[in-house]
Amino acid sequence: MPSKRPNLIYLFADQLRFQSTGYGGDARALTPNIDHFASEGVSFCNCVSGHPMCAPYRASLFTGKYPSSTGMVINELRMNPDHRCIGHVLTDAGYETAYIGKWHLWANESAHAKDENQFVPPGPDRLGWDGYWAGYNFWHNYYKAFYFEDTMERINVDGYEPDVQTDMALGWLNAHRDGDDPLCLFLSYGTPHDPWDEDNVPEEWLARFDEEDFPLCETYADGSAEYWNPSMDRQWWLDTVKPNLSRRQRIYYAMTANLDWNIGRLLKGIEEAGMADDTVVVFSSDHGEMFGAHGRVAKNIFYEEAARIPMLMRWPGQIPAGSVSEACLNVPDIMPTLLGLLDLPIPEEVEGMDLSHSALGQDGPEPEAAYMQGMGHTYMWLDGNEWRAARDKRFTYAIMRADGSEYLFDNQADPLQEHNLLHDLNYEQDLERLRTFVVERMRELNDPFERTTWYRGRWTEDRKIVRTATLHAEE
Numbered sequence: 048m049p050s051k052r053p054n055l056i057y058l059f060a061d062q063l064r065f066q067s068t069g070y071g072g073d074a075r076a077l078t079p080n081i082d083h084f085a086s087e088g089v090s091f092c093n094c095v096s097g098h099p100m101c102a103p104y105r106a107s108l109f110t111g112k113y114p115s116s117t118g119m120v121i122n123e124l125r126m127n128p129d130h131r132c133i134g135h136v137l138t139d140a141g142y143e144t145a146y147i148g149k150w151h152l153w154a155n156e157s158a159h160a161k162d163e164n165q166f167v168p169p170g171p172d173r174l175g176w177d178g179y180w181a182g183y184n185f186w187h188n189y190y191k192a193f194y195f196e197d198t199m200e201r202i203n204v205d206g207y208e209p210d211v212q213t214d215m216a217l218g219w220l221n222a223h224r225d226g227d228d229p230l231c232l233f234l235s236y237g238t239p240h241d242p243w244d245e246d247n248v249p250e251e252w253l254a255r256f257d258e259e260d261f262p263l264c265e266t267y268a269d270g271s272a273e274y275w276n277p278s279m280d281r282q283w284w285l286d287t288v289k290p291n292l293s294r295r296q297r298i299y300y301a302m303t304a305n306l307d308w309n310i311g312r313l314l315k316g317i318e319e320a321g322m323a324d325d326t327v328v329v330f331s332s333d334h335g336e337m338f339g340a341h342g343r344v345a346k347n348i349f350y351e352e353a354a355r356i357p358m359l360m361r362w363p364g365q366i367p368a369g370s371v372s373e374a375c376l377n378v379p380d381i382m383p384t385l386l387g388l389l390d391l392p393i394p395e396e397v398e399g400m401d402l403s404h405s406a407l408g409q410d411g412p413e414p415e416a417a418y419m420q421g422m423g424h425t426y427m428w429l430d431g432n433e434w435r436a437a438r439d440k441r442f443t444y445a446i447m448r449a450d451g452s453e454y455l456f457d458n459q460a461d462p463l464q465e466h467n468l469l470h471d472l473n474y475e476q477d478l479e480r481l482r483t484f485v486v487e488r489m490r491e492l493n494d495p496f497e498r499t500t501w502y503r504g505r506w507t508e509d510r511k512i513v514r515t516a517t518l519h520a521e522e
Contacts, residue, residue: 051229
């Protein structure tokens with residue numbers, strides 16, 4: 048019996064940047080399955096991660112709201128469940144749901160390995176994912192992986208985690224494909240997130256890059272990571288980061304190649320199960336990785352290497368194959384866009400825009416730009432790395448809170464963002480337009496552009512978010 052609504056399968060990697068895919072232009076990338084998938088649907092070529100970091104991304108993905116509204120301003124916080132999330136909408140619409148993989152919205156300290164900070168109990172903290180659950184909060188040792196279902200019994204993974212997760216996803220889909228209810232699967236892969244150690248990736252995949260050269264990137268600069276930790280200064284960079292960049296990139300690309308293989312297995316399984324024509328499949332990532340570009344490592348910055356992510360959607364017969372949308376899709380737009388494709392109600396509290404018409408190749412309203420928020424550190428209450436930015440179809444504008452420094456890049460003429468056009472009079476109108484856009488978005492979203500620690504005493508208790516933007520009282 049065919050479903051009245053299409054199935055939804057959302058696949059997302061961790062720390063995979065758009066630039067490190069074959070279809071994104073990287074000749075070193077071994078991503079044939081992702082590249083072919085791009086030819087079967089639509090690519091949102093201007094998609095960005097509005098707060099390029101794990102937990103803030105996931106909070107925005109599930110709520111359709113910005114980090115300044117969810118309170119997930121850094122990692123290792125416990126999400127406030129007082130939101131109407133995509134899981135609630137899908138469950139209420141009769142979808143049979145499954146969530147597999149990393150969650151990263153359940154913690155109240157940084158001791159990742161403790162089971163009480165890994166097991167997300169059934170109930171409101173799963174944000175509407177009331178069906179099958181095989182998740183954990185945070186873990187990236189892929190040969191010593193585990194997950195939990197509905198009890199605090201740790202289930203250890205035998206094998207390489209992405210391979211096993213794909214097996215689990217295929218098993219769940221095959222077990223439910225003949226049911227009367229439409230299916231929704233969210234699969235959160237951990238790769239290619241660090242640690243980038245040789246024993247954290249299959250040898251067969253690493254061997255494929257033995258002859259590949261990974262020099263310092265064109266915009267490499269000696270830097271520091273004091274925005275992560277005061278001890279990660281210039282000397283730390285020279286001793287720890289610079290000598291290891293080539294090796295780490297080789298492992299990153301090997302992890303990505305394995306991820307691509309698993310995506311291919313999953314897509315083949317969907318086809319063999321006869322589900323392809325009735326299923327919206329999405330592939331994306333939570334953020335990218337700097338690898339020394341502009342003197343930065345990791346993510347959580349407005350540069351393209353960190354913020355720009357793949358966003359591919361396929362729905363045969365509905366989404367035009369091989370199409371490209373230039374709409375400035377941001378993470379808060381994903382929830383309303385998916386619900387729009389499924390013809391499901393979008394909660395009034397959602398702050399993103401429904402861009403389903405763009406996916407379907409139709410005209411309609413689009414954001415002027417993607418509004419991006421850098422709220423601070425990864426998990427420490429450490430001030431100094433706060434920023435706000437706007438990225439439209441041509442430019443990126445950004446401002447740092449600490450010193451008021453501003454940046455304007457022409458991403459078409461200068462895709463590596465090497466030249467700050469802030470004082471170029473030829474771009475004065477573009478600069479003022481995007482400055483105004485950022486100020487207006489801050490006002491509309493009640494975003495105070497405050498330091499990271501400002502949220503600690505006002506929004507959290509013991510790293511649990513106890514307030515949301517709608518409960519916020521100005522002081």
